[in-house]
Amino acid sequence: MNNVYIVEPIGVHKATIVWLHDIGLKGVDSVQPLQSLGLPNIKWICPTAPTRRVTSLGGEETTAWCDITKVSESMHHDFEALDNVNSFVAGLFSSEPEHVIKGVGGVGLGAAQALYFASNYAFGRVTINLKIVVGINGWLPSWTTLRNDMYSAFGTFVRAGSLILLTYGTSDDIAFSAFARICTDSLHLAGFPIIHKQCGGDHVMNDLRVTLPQYLRL
Numbered sequence: 001m002n003n004v005y006i007v008e009p010i011g012v013h014k015a016t017i018v019w020l021h022d023i024g025l026k027g028v029d030s031v032q033p034l035q036s037l038g039l040p041n042i043k044w045i046c047p048t049a050p051t052r053r054v055t056s057l058g059g060e061e062t063t064a065w066c067d068i069t070k071v072s073e074s075m076h077h078d079f080e081a082l083d084n085v086n087s088f089v090a091g092l093f094s095s096e097p098e099h100v101i102k103g104v105g106g107v108g109l110g111a112a113q114a115l116y117f118a119s120n121y122a123f124g125r126v127t128i129n130l131k132i133v134v135g136i137n138g139w140l141p142s143w144t145t146l147r148n149d150m151y152s153a154f155g156t157f158v159r160a161g162s163l164i165l166l167t168y169g170t171s172d173d174i175a176f177s178a179f180a181r182i183c184t185d186s187l188h189l190a191g192f193p194i195i196h197k198q199c200g201g202d203h204v205m206n207d208l209r210v211t212l213p214q215y216l217r218l
Contacts, residue, residue, distance in 0.1 A: 003048035004092070005031050011040030014218050015101040017132070018045045018089050020110030023054065024062045037209050041218045043100075045092050049110075052081075065113045073179060077141040082116050086126060089117055093128050101216055103132035105166075111138020115165075115187070119146060122160040122192070123153050132215060135167045136204055140183040150190045157191045164215045165194040168204045 005027040019030050027046035034044045049063040056068050066081035093102055106114040111134075118133040119140065120126045140146065150156045165187060169180050177198075184196045197207065212218070 003027055005046040005048075007031055007034050007044035007046065009041050009043045013043055013097070013100060014041040015103060015131075015216050016043045016045065016093065016096045017103040017105055017134075018047070018092050020065060020085075020089075020104070020106030020113050021046070021049065021063075022106070022108030022110055022137075023049075023057075023064045023068070026063060033205065037205065037212075039209065039212060039218070042212070042216075043096075047088070047092065049085075065109055068109065071139065071179060073144075073182070079141070082113060082141055083120075085113055086117050086120055089113075090126055090128050101131045102128050103130065103134070103216075105132075105134030105136075106138065107136045108138055111135035111167075112141055114138070115140045115167075115183070116142070118163060118165060118192070119187075121163070122150065122156045122190075124155060124159065130163060132164045132166070132212075134208065134212075135165070137169060137180070138167070139180045140187060143183040143186040146186050147190045160191045161193060163192060165192050166208075166211065166215070167194060167196045168207075169196070169198055170201075 021030050027048040030046040049065045051061055052064050053059045053061050054064050054067055056070055065085045066078035069075045104114045104117050114133050115135050115138060121130045167184050169177050184194060188194045
């Protein structure tokens with residue numbers, strides 16, 4: 001994983017958000033949309049996923065945070081890769097100032113990775129003091145075991161309760177939208193303070209432009 005692109009804040013640096021692109025893209029593809037938000041106090045870190053074979057694409061090689069099968073309730077997740085990316089993302093925060101608010105977000109497969117990062121933060125497997133997570137058109141890997149795992153691990157509800165999860169979905173793919181909503185409901189039932197909105201396109205970016213400063217108190 002390399003080719004990390006940075007969008008530096010043009011104002012006082014108050015927050016750093018690692019932003020994860022969708023399958024088949026690169027970190028540079030996130031730069032212009034994030035710059036267009038016009039949020040002067042946020043630093044964006046945009047890494048590029050490694051190139052790997054993806055089962056759902058017939059074994060085609062492309063940039064992807066992990067391998068994925070067909071997105072459905074019975075899909076198999078590549079947890080080894082997901083955990084490796086978690087460690088990589090945590091490392092991206094290592095040189096950030098202690099006082100700066102930390103967040104992670106993404107689109108599609110990047111959103112799935114971001115939500116997985118959030119669940120691991122709740123379990124205490126990620127030591128970053130995470131504040132906000134944004135997922136656009138994504139899902140939660142391992143959502144079927146989340147609630148039971150939360151009850152069995154000490155301190156998870158406290159850590160989950162300190163987060164703000166913003167998720168967005170579109171109705172373009174009805175089956176995927178329903179699956180993503182199930183994952184969102186699982187996060188809510190497990191104790192995450194989640195805000196889910198059904199919208200798409202420019203509406204998502206317009207909403208982020210308004211709500212991120214509000215929730216981060218910038």
